[in-house]
């Protein structure tokens with residue numbers, strides 16, 4: 001049983017599952033805020049969960065961030081899969097440093113998993129006008145169809161202010177985040193502690209509404225500093241397998 005390797009700290013996992021109303025939570029020991037290798041442990045655990053969930057539809061949609069980069073770092077070929085996996089970047093680039101962009105991450109995953117990849121060549125944050133014209137480009141439409149057809153989605157969650165600053169967002173957005181108390185960011189959406197969307201960045205790529213119960217979603221996010229963000233996201237977020245660490249888990253438990 002593959003799962004035996006990935007489940008630690010069973011009691012904590014059960015408690016977190018109930019608090020966040022998720023079907024599955026896997027916790028790795030440590031706090032990735034303070035111990036950098038813990039992020040790689042989450043990465044490896046995510047790879048094992050992916051391996052256990054892969055079906056004939058081997059298209060995997062990938063988001064960006066340093067945690068997803070750690071998943072790529074720890075990637076290896078999937079044992080039970082007959083077909084080679086196809087990693088598709090579910091969002092564009094430029095908002096993040098190259099090594100944290102979905103495009104870079106999915107190319108690296110493909111290399112390490114002995115699979116294929118498909119990038120999404122669009123900027124991450126767009127004006128209304130360019131959004132509409134780019135959405136009509138045949139090559140981009142094709143990528144978007146592929147993303148929508150994905151059998152699995154892997155994404156991270158960030159602290160709202162950390163992400164807004166990392167993306168060099170406008171002063172207006174920074175003010176809005178402060179005023180409306182946004183705590184979480186994922187998929188270009190900013191959420192407050194009740195899970196209410198307070199801002200959405202116009203992005204081409206996978207949208208939160210496109211996640212449904214039919215395909216597995218794996219969320220990888222840890223570190224004590226992300227406790228509020230993780231909790232806020234799952235107030236309204238889709239059911240998923242959460243891969244996190246003890247640092248985040250203990251803090252969420254303390255808050256409840």
Ligand code: F6P
Nearest residue numbers: 064065066067156157158186187
């Ligand atoms: O920018 C892509 C993204 O997935 C965000 O949606 C998320 O908030 C962030 O990365 C998480 O980044 P990190 O794993 O570095 O905290």
